[in-house]
Every structure is written in structure tokens, then in C-alpha cells.
Amino acid sequence: MSDLERGVREICRSFRGDRTRMMDIVQAVQARYGCVSSEALNVIAAETDTHRVEVEGIVSFYTFLSAQPKGRVVIRLCDDIVDEMCGMRPVAQAFSEALGIPFGGTTPDGAITLEYTACIGLSDQAPAAIINDVPVTYLSSDKAREIVAELRRHGDPRRLVHRLGDGNNAHPLVRSMVHNSIRRKGPVVFAPFENGAALRKAMAMSPAEVIRDIKTSRLRGRGGAGFPTGMKWEFVRAAEGEPKYVICNADEGEPGTFKDRVILTEYADLVFEGMTIAGYAMGAAEGILYLRGEYAYLRVFLEHLLAERRRQGLLGKSVLGRAGFDFDIRIQMGAGAYVCGEETSLISSCEGRRGDPKNRPPFPAQRGYLDRPTAVNNVETFCCVARILDQGPGWFAQIGSRASTGTKLFSVSGDCASPGVYEYPFGVTLREVLTEVGAEAPAAVQIGGPSGQMVGPADFDRTICFDDLATGGSMIVFGPDRDPVYIAKRFLEFFAHESCGYCTPCRVGTWLMKKKLDALLEGRGEAADLPYLEDLGRTIKFTSRCGLGQTAPNPVLSTLKNFRTAYEKRAPARTDGHRAAFDLQAATAEARALIGETTAIY
Amino acid sequence: MSEETVSITIDGVEIEATPGQTILQAADAAGIYIPRLCAHPELEAFGACRVCTVKVNGRPQAACTTPVAKGMMVENDTSELLEYRRSLIEMLFVEGNHFCMFCERSGNCELQALAYRFGITAPRHDYQYPVRTLDGSHPEVFIDRNRCILCGRCVRASRDVDGKHVFDFVGRGHEKRIWIDAEARLADTPLKGEDRAVSVCPVGAILRKGTAYRDPIGRRAYDHRPIGSDIEACRPAEKKG
Numbered sequence: 054m055s056d057l058e059r060g061v062r063e064i065c066r067s068f069r070g071d072r073t074r075m076m077d078i079v080q081a082v083q084a085r086y087g088c089v090s091s092e093a094l095n096v097i098a099a100e101t102d103t104h105r106v107e108v109e110g111i112v113s114f115y116t117f118l119s120a121q122p123k124g125r126v127v128i129r130l131c132d133d134i135v136d137e138m139c140g141m142r143p144v145a146q147a148f149s150e151a152l153g154i155p156f157g158g159t160t161p162d163g164a165i166t167l168e169y170t171a172c173i174g175l176s177d178q179a180p181a182a183i184i185n186d187v188p189v190t191y192l193s194s195d196k197a198r199e200i201v202a203e204l205r206r207h208g209d210p211r212r213l214v215h216r217l218g219d220g221n222n223a224h225p226l227v228r229s230m231v232h233n234s235i236r237r238k239g240p241v242v243f244a245p246f247e248n249g250a251a252l253r254k255a256m257a258m259s260p261a262e263v264i265r266d267i268k269t270s271r272l273r274g275r276g277g278a279g280f281p282t283g284m285k286w287e288f289v290r291a292a293e294g295e296p297k298y299v300i301c302n303a304d305e306g307e308p309g310t311f312k313d314r315v316i317l318t319e320y321a322d323l324v325f326e327g328m329t330i331a332g333y334a335m336g337a338a339e340g341i342l343y344l345r346g347e348y349a350y351l352r353v354f355l356e357h358l359l360a361e362r363r364r365q366g367l368l369g370k371s372v373l374g375r376a377g378f379d380f381d382i383r384i385q386m387g388a389g390a391y392v393c394g395e396e397t398s399l400i401s402s403c404e405g406r407r408g409d410p411k412n413r414p415p416f417p418a419q420r421g422y423l424d425r426p427t428a429v430n431n432v433e434t435f436c437c438v439a440r441i442l443d444q445g446p447g448w449f450a451q452i453g454s455r456a457s458t459g460t461k462l463f464s465v466s467g468d469c470a471s472p473g474v475y476e477y478p479f480g481v482t483l484r485e486v487l488t489e490v491g492a493e494a495p496a497a498v499q500i501g502g503p504s505g506q507m508v509g510p511a512d513f514d515r516t517i518c519f520d521d522l523a524t525g526g527s528m529i530v531f532g533p534d535r536d537p538v539y540i541a542k543r544f545l546e547f548f549a550h551e552s553c554g555y556c557t558p559c560r561v562g563t564w565l566m567k568k569k570l571d572a573l574l575e576g577r578g579e580a581a582d583l584p585y586l587e588d589l590g591r592t593i594k595f596t597s598r599c600g601l602g603q604t605a606p607n608p609v610l611s612t613l614k615n616f617r618t619a620y621e622k623r624a625p626a627r628t629d630g631h632r633a634a635f636d637l638q639a640a641t642a643e644a645r646a647l648i649g650e651t652t653a654i655y
Numbered sequence: 656m657s658e659e660t661v662s663i664t665i666d667g668v669e670i671e672a673t674p675g676q677t678i679l680q681a682a683d684a685a686g687i688y689i690p691r692l693c694a695h696p697e698l699e700a701f702g703a704c705r706v707c708t709v710k711v712n713g714r715p716q717a718a719c720t721t722p723v724a725k726g727m728m729v730e731n732d733t734s735e736l737l738e739y740r741r742s743l744i745e746m747l748f749v750e751g752n753h754f755c756m757f758c759e760r761s762g763n764c765e766l767q768a769l770a771y772r773f774g775i776t777a778p779r780h781d782y783q784y785p786v787r788t789l790d791g792s793h794p795e796v797f798i799d800r801n802r803c804i805l806c807g808r809c810v811r812a813s814r815d816v817d818g819k820h821v822f823d824f825v826g827r828g829h830e831k832r833i834w835i836d837a838e839a840r841l842a843d844t845p846l847k848g849e850d851r852a853v854s855v856c857p858v859g860a861i862l863r864k865g866t867a868y869r870d871p872i873g874r875r876a877y878d879h880r881p882i883g884s885d886i887e888a889c890r891p892a893e894k895k896g
Binding site: 091104105106107109110113114390407412414549550551552553554555556557558560561562563564565568569585588589592595596597598634 | 739742747750781804820821823834835838
């Protein structure tokens with residue numbers, strides 16, 4: 054038996070060969086051997102009673118997993134639009150030159166791999182990268198060269214952290230250079246609290262009364278869709294099937310969002326308390342925190358907080374001494390797949406599968422994780438839950454507006470003086486926020502992230518709430534020099550990359566949209582492209598299977614609506630019959646090369 | 656009508672459906688054709704191609720995965736839906752490399768037949784000309800991924816009908832591919848030529864060797880009547896209009 058076979062078998066057996074723990078198994082194999090090799094696929098399949106091709110399907114789905122060997126150190130530079138605006142390109146060049154390899158490459162000694170990655174939740178301190186699990190922030194070309202020199206010296210990404218960030222970023226179990234950048238505190242999330250206080254109040258009531266309180270507060274989900282939380286819990290409580298599950302969606306991946314990073318760093322106990330209250334209200338015994346792979350640096354710290362809560366009797370057998378109420382929370386790590394923020398994809402991932410969304414109906418509240426009734430809520434939603442139980446539903450409902458009660462966290466980044474996290478009551482106008490964040494000349498704001506919409510000055514007096522400008526919290530500010538077409542293209546690139554590929558419109562349509570935007574930006578635009586993009590966008594939205602595809606065309610559709618002249622400039626109407634989209638030289642280049650013809654065709 | 660049925664309305668026509676049926680199954684039974692590619696009567700519903708998208712009480716739903724419910728108002732044959740479906744079919748054509756004129760499946764291909772039914776002469780989308788792989792290692796079957804539309808029929812048939820799990824998907828987004836339960840060669844899997852996984856392929860992606868062009872033109876599945884005609888032929892006369 055080879056060393057690898059013995060090691061992989063040991064890993065599988067530590068999870069009792071349970072195929073539903075496949076995410077943990079393949080990530081452990083990747084961590085130990087640098088990849089999940091062909092031989093490892095066979096061993097995993099045998100040990101978990103699955104097929105090799107299933108395991109291969111999972112490994113090939115997640116960006117952070119790989120079947121090919123990578124360097125002992127992997128530098129993942131975030132290439133989202135905000136990082137680019139903050140100077141990512143020269144940083145990328147510096148990394149590439151210092152290492153002597155292109156992006157996607159590994160140094161000949163197998164030491165370092167260099168890659169791009171989608172938004173890593175650090176847009177407030179961009180340009181940023183994650184090196185293995187270690188976030189590095191505020192990068193410059195000089196810093197990139199220093200990092201390479203240091204890694205060549207000691208090969209340990211953890212030793213790149215010379216100055217610790219604020220708050221719990223400096224905790225011995227985190228030791229990160231990340232800053233919280235909490236810019237505005239509100240009464241709901243960013244407020245002091247006492248561990249266990251809300252849970253005690255909840256457990257003094259019956260589960261039905263807890264749900265009634267959540268309904269009275271009119272709390273709506275903070276992930277973006279805004280589904281009434283109390284109603285969801287009622288469905289789960291009433292659904293047939295045991296056990297029931299509570300899942301916290303900590304897979305924020307929308308470019309420009311990072312609020313959950315800050316909550317989990319400073320207010321994780323509030324989240325765990327909310328989850329425990331949910332468990333009590335719905336009669337669930339197990340909770341799962343699905344933590345995005347990019348936040349792996351917080352994992353040990355969060356495990357420590359969970360252990361503390363068990364020690365204090367806030368988790369585990371007979372919570373707060375109540376016989377019959379057992380509730381515990383485990384952390385499930387993601388591995389780089391934005392689509393897993395979609396709740397049914399997240400459930401697939403928790404079950405150890407490819408992160409494909411599921412068909413609805415049945416809804417997760419009826420048949421979710423392992424086909425059992427499951428409530429999936431956002432990190433911020435659980436904070437609201439704990440606060441509602443502590444302060445009362447009436448207190449919560451008087452904050453914000455009538456249909457959008459409470460506060461909302463905004464992750465603000467881009468062209469503004471003070472990027473960071475802001476807690477505002479719902480109903481604030483976009484203009485108030487822009488003023489406070491120090492946006493000097495905002496020309497456009499992407500609100501709700503790329504899946505939301507891009508608005509211009511005409512919309513700045515609108516209010517942020519579920520009935521007007523709805524948002525999951527990402528807010529990217531663009532100054533007057535930014536090109537809306539280019540921004541839309543970068544967002545479509547993101548969606549095309551993150552599409553799971555299950556359904557036709559999202560898999561093919563987002564790619565076609567991205568290619569059409571490329572053509573516009575390369576000077577090959579035609580007037581007919583604009584109605585084409587609108588038709589294509591409508592088709593993708595209408596026919597896609599999950600929220601990713603149903604919102605992916607939004608950056609293009611909203612910029613076409615609000616910034617149309619930027620498109621028209623690039624898509625001139627012609628009367629001479631010339632098709633700008635067709636490049637004869639390019640179309641015939643391969644054929645001419647094959648026959649050795651060097652002259653151009655006219 | 657049996658007391659166990661519920662009635663739903665498709666394009667103004669009231670039909671009886673059995674609880675547990677999907678909209679697609681109920682429509683088929685009533686002789687109403689809803690175009691589809693990934694759905695197959697012997698296989699679990701999948702919901703991937705989206706060609707069967709209908710409006711249910713005004714909201715888009717895949718007919719193949721949505722169970723019937725009493726009083727559902729379904730729109731199927733409307734110009735809006737036909738336009739979306741046409742665009743989806745065209746997407747599948749440009750995503751792969753589909754050369755009907757010399758494909759062995761021509762005339763028996765469901766994708767080609769749908770294009771004819773929809774009157775598609777050329778796709779509105781730009782051809783992507785991807786580079787895809789072939790696998791001719793197996794003595795009885797070959798795979799040409801150029802023509803695969805990722806409908807997952809072979810995945811489901813191999814797993815649920817043949818009990819083998821020879822096929823599954825790897826990759827994500829437009830890198831997604833049908834793959835096999837072996838390192839590289841179809842010959843190294845337990846697949847047999849007569850497996851259902853082979854015969855359910857709606858296009859020319861998984862083909863049985865030695866059968867090419869066996870049906871002469873004129874006797875192929877869709878030479879005389881468009882795809883869906885068999886379903887429409889079942890429509891009871893009194894239900895028309």
C-alpha cells in the first residue's frame with residue numbers, strides 16, 4: 054500500500070467513510086497532499102462507497118480543489134473590479150515577474166502557485182490576496198515583491214503577517230492583518246450583548262411564542278431575497294420529518310460584500326445565539342455554519358467560540374440545563390464556489406455533492422439537508438433574531454421602515470474615502486450613505502452587488518429597503534471616470550465563471566453575454582448588439598433554474614437602462630453594410646497559417 | 656373522471672391530472688406537447704435544458720419538474736415562451752459543434768428535430784467552436800463531446816436503469832463536461848452497448864458503433880412528422896379547442 058493510499062484511507066475513515074462528508078474528505082486530502090490526485094480519487098471512491106467519477110465531479114466543481122499538483126504555497130490574487138480599481142494590475146505584474154511565472158503557473162521547484170480568484174471579501178482593503186489561508190491586504194507592487202522574497206526565504210504564509218488588525222483580528226487564534234473597518238454602528242448588529250441573555254429569554258417562552266415574536270418583528274432575510282424569517286421557521290416547524298436542521302449561510306460571495314466577515318470576527322456569538330434560538334423554535338438538534346473557503350482563517354477561532362459555548366452550557370446536550378433540548382453547531386467549509394450562496398446549492402455542498410442547486414419544489418423547509426426540513430438563514434439574519442429575542446419584537450419593529458424593519462449592514466467599497474461596513478436603519482436614502490462614506494463624485498452605484506442593479510444620480514434620492522432599492526448589502530461606488538460597459542463585462546465574467554453549468558441559459562447565456570461585451574469593448578460593436586443583449590438578458594432571467602442565472606444579466610440590463618449612451622458609443626449604426634463584428638483576418642488566420650499563406654486576404 | 660384527479664388548465668384547455676404527476680406528464684397524457692430535451696419518460700426529472708419552461712400562474716417554471724396542483728393555470732404555446740425556447744435551442748447549437756449534415760444521428764436527433772419544429776435556420780447567437788474530446792476506446796460505443804448538450808440522460812439512465820454509474824459531470828459553468836467512471840477510457844468502464852445509458856442520448860454524443868446511417872432517409876424518426884407529433888396524436892378529439 055502506498056503512503057498516499059494509507060493517508061487518504063485514514064482521512065476517509067476519520068469521517069467514517071460517510072459520503073455526505075465528502076467536502077471535508079477532499080479538503081483534508083488536498084491540504085495534506087496539495088491536490089486530489091487520480092490515485093486519491095480511486096481510494097476515496099472505494100472508502101466512501103461512491104464512484105470515482107462522482108468524486109472527480111466534486112473536485113472539479115470547486116475552485117480551491119484541484120486534481121493537479123499545486124505549489125506548497127498558493128497565492129490567490131483577488132481580481133474583482135474593486136481590486137482592479139485599487140491597483141490590482143500592477144500588483145499582478147509584480148507577482149508574476151518576481152516569481153517568473155504567469156497566472157495559473159507554478160514555480161519549477163513546486164514551491165509557489167500563482168492564480169487569480171473571485172472576490173475574497175476584502176474589497177474594503179483592496180488589492181488583496183489570500184496566500185494558502187492567510188489574507189494579505191492593501192497590496193502594492195513593492196509589497197508583492199517583498200512577499201515573494203519572504204516566501205522564498207521561509208515558505209510560511211503565516212509569517213507574512215507583521216502587523217495585526219484590530220479587534221479579534223489580533224486574537225491569538227486569528228492573527229490576521231485584516232481590519233474590521235466598522236464605520237457606523239447601529240443598535241441591532243454592532244451593539245454590545247451578553248452571551249446567553251437572548252437564549253434565556255427565548256427558552257422562557259414556548260417555541261411557538263418565539264416564532265410569533267419573530268413574525269411580530271416583521272424580520273425579513275438579510276441575504277437579499279427578503280423572505281419573512283418567521284414564516285420560514287413556521288414552515289420548517291410544521292414540516293414532517295426528523296431531525297430538522299438549521300443552516301447559517303456564511304458563504305457571502307457577491308463581489309463587494311464583506312459584512313459577514315466582520316460579523317464573524319466580532320459578533321460570532323450573536324450568530325451562534327441566533328442559530329440556537331432557531332434550533333429551539335423549530336425543534337432542530339443540529340446547526341451547520343457553512344463558511345466560505347475564503348474565510349478559512351477564521352475557522353479555528355470560531356471552533357474555539359463554539360467550544361466555549363458548549364462549556365457554558367449554551368450548546369450541546371440539554372442546553373441551559375433544559376432536558377430534551379440538545380443543539381450543537383458544526384462548521385462546514387466551502388471551497389470557492391459563489392453559487393453555494395444559493396440555499397439549495399449550499400445544501401448540496403453540505404451533503405458532499407457538487408454545488409448544484411436543487412429543483413423546487415420541494416423547498417428546503419419541506420425537504421432540505423439530507424431530505425429533512427431545513428431552515429437556511431443569513432449570518433446577519435441570525436444576529437437580528439438574537440437581538441429581537443433580547444430586546445423584544447416591538448423594539449425591533451420601530452427601527453427602519455414599515456415593510457423593512459430593523460437595520461441593514463452595507464459593505465461599501467470602490468471610489469469613496471471610507472470603505473467599510475455601515476449599519477443603517479432601513480429607509481435611509483442612497484444619497485445619505487454616499488455622503489457619509491465620502492463619495493466625492495459618484496457617477497454610479499452598484500447596489501446589491503452585481504446581481505442587484507447599477508443606478509445613476511437620478512436614483513440617489515431613493516431609499517434602501519425591500520420596497521425600493523433592495524440589497525443584500527454590497528454597495529460599490531464608481532466615480533465619473535469609470536466605464537459602465539467595462540464594469541458590466543467584469544461582472545458577467547464573474548457570473549459566467551461561477552455558473553454551475555447545470556442549466557442551459559445560465560451556462561451558455563452568461564458566456565454569450567460576456568463575449569458580446571468583449572466585442573463591444575474591442576471596437577467590434579454593432580447597433581443590433583444592444584437589443585440582442587436585452588433579449589438575451591430577458592431569456593436568461595426568465596428561464597434560469599436558480600437565483601444566480603435569474604439575476605446574472607442585471608449588471609448589463611441595468612447599465613443598458615441607466616447608462617445607455619456608454620453602450621451606444623460602442624455600437625454605432627452603420628449604413629455601408631460593414632459588419633464590425635466580423636474580423637476577416639482573424640477568421641481566416643488559422644487556415645492561412647496551415648497552408649503557409651502569409652499575405653492578408655482582402 | 657376519477658375522483659383522485661385534479662384539473663389544471665393549459666392554454667385555456669382544462670385537463671385532468673393525477674396528483675404526483677408533473678405538468679409535463681399531465682400534458683403528455685392529455686395529448687398536449689410541451690417541447691423538452693433533458694426530460695425522458697423512463698428517467699427522473701432533471702430540469703436542466705429549460706426548453707419545457709412554461710408559465711404557471713404567471714411565473715416561469717420547468718414543466719418537467721413542477722408537480723401539478725389543483726387549479727393551476729399553465730401557459731405553454733404562447734409567442735413569448737416560444738421565443739425563449741427558440742433562444743435556448745439556439746444556445747445549445749452554438750455551445751457545441753453540431754454538424755448535422757454528416758452526423759450519424761441526423762434525422763433521429765431530438766435537438767435537430769426541435770430546431771426544425773421551431774423553424775430555426777441559423778442561430779442568432781455566435782458560434783463558440785469549442786475544442787472538445789472524443790473517446791473511441793470502447794469496442795461498442797463512442798463518445799463525441801462536440802455534440803453533447805449536457806442533458807444528463809446518460810447519467811440518470813446509467814445510475815438508475817443500468818445500475819452502473821458510468822457517466823457523470825465534471826467541471827463547472829461552460830467548462831462542464833460529461834465524464835466517465837474511469838481515468839480516461841470508456842473501454843475501462845463496465846458500459847455495454849445495449850445499456851439504456853447509450854440509447855437515451857437525444858443527440859449524437861453517445862453512439863453505438865456499427866449502427867451509423869442504418870435507417871435510410873425517409874425512415875428516420877423525424878423525416879415525415881415533427882417531434883412531438885406522437886404526443887399530439889394522443890389528444891382526445893372531444894378535448895380539442
